Amino acid sequence: MLLKVKVKLAKMAMNLMPSEPTYDITHPRSETVNHKNFINASESEKREILLAMAKGHYLEDQTYPFDHFFVPFHVSLKELLFQKDILDLGCWCGGKSVSWAERWNVHSITGVDVNEYFVEAARLFSAQRRNFGYSFDVGYSEDLPYEDNTFDAIVSYDVFEHVQSLQKTLIECKRVLKPGGILLAVFPSYYMPTESHLSHVTRTPCIQWFFSPHTLQLAYNEIIESRGNAAYWYKSKEKADWKKLTGGIGINGTTVRDFSTVVEKVGFSRKYIFLPPLFSVGHMSLRHPSVKYISKMLKPLIEIEFFQDHLSHRIVSMLIV
Numbered sequence: 001m002l003l004k005v006k007v008k009l010a011k012m013a014m015n016l017m018p019s020e021p022t023y024d025i026t027h028p029r030s031e032t033v034n035h036k037n038f039i040n041a042s043e044s045e046k047r048e049i050l051l052a053m054a055k056g057h058y059l060e061d062q063t064y065p066f067d068h069f070f071v072p073f074h075v076s077l078k079e080l081l082f083q084k085d086i087l088d089l090g091c092w093c094g095g096k097s098v099s100w101a102e103r104w105n106v107h108s109i110t111g112v113d114v115n116e117y118f119v120e121a122a123r124l125f126s127a128q129r130r131n132f133g134y135s136f137d138v139g140y141s142e143d144l145p146y147e148d149n150t151f152d153a154i155v156s157y158d159v160f161e162h163v164q165s166l167q168k169t170l171i172e173c174k175r176v177l178k179p180g181g182i183l184l185a186v187f188p189s190y191y192m193p194t195e196s197h198l199s200h201v202t203r204t205p206c207i208q209w210f211f212s213p214h215t216l217q218l219a220y221n222e223i224i225e226s227r228g229n230a231a232y233w234y235k236s237k238e239k240a241d242w243k244k245l246t247g248g249i250g251i252n253g254t255t256v257r258d259f260s261t262v263v264e265k266v267g268f269s270r271k272y273i274f275l276p277p278l279f280s281v282g283h284m285s286l287r288h289p290s291v292k293y294i295s296k297m298l299k300p301l302i303e304i305e306f307f308q309d310h311l312s313h314r315i316v317s318m319l320i321v
């Protein structure tokens with residue numbers, strides 16, 4: 001009975017700011033390839049959709065560059081990665097990979113992702129751009145399909161919160177990096193206010209602060225079920241017990257402390273974990289620079305461990321083999 005009450009309250013909180021995915025190939029999402037518009041398209045139409053997805057991914061990085069996260073910490077990725085062999089871990093449809101290759105003037109960039117359609121999109125899009133030595137493969141972060149000591153650097157954006165095993169992922173990253181190689185990973189803590197990964201049903205911030213993952217999952221499932229057939233293309237078919245939130249929300253619940261602990265276990269020669277305060281980086285800080293004044297007030301609180309997950313915009317890390 002108590003659980004039912006909690007689920008009802010969670011649904012009420014979700015419905016304060018309800019949301020629902022829309023099919024738009026210019027602003028693609030991973031579920032786009034599950035939509036009937038894609039499934040029923042001809043092969044040539046599918047290629048055009050995949051290209052549009054990759055272009056949207058490219059333009060996102062052009063507008064909101066990955067470098068943005070490292071600027072406050074005086075790290076120049078353009079200098080750091082010039083003429084390097086890079087792995088984009090969790091490359092999705094490759095748009096960001098191409099954007100990074102062009103911005104940093106790398107020697108080569110390899111992308112890996114779990115979805116064959118995304119890898120195809122990356123190959124199609126990169127073939128139309130200046131050739132930096134692009135390569136894209138299907139694979140998993142816990143078992144990377146590459147030889148030891150292959151890459152100078154690994155770059156990963158908003159991926160580590162989704163992996164099945166963070167420890168195995170970091171072990172694999174360390175294995176495929178050359179001696180002195182660098183892992184640059186940016187991803188949200190589980191408790192970041194706007195990163196509950198419930199956006200298929202809600203935009204209510206901080207909801208994971210007040211409800212357990214199990215309660216949120218049940219509430220999420222009930223809302224999805226209430227939408228009937230309309231939710232067919234973004235309703236997850238996955239059942240993965242390892243996830244903090246199952247059913248396709250697909251996050252592992254990593255916090256700042258969790259990440260730091262795993263990094264220590266795996267063992268890197270040097271580690272730097274940065275925690276930019278909310279509003280110091282991100283889309284809003286670029287569109288509305290005045291919000292950075294709020295981030296300045298939050299900055300002292302980031303030094304207190306209790307607030308680190310709740311008031312940081314992302315976990316920004318640089319790990320050196």
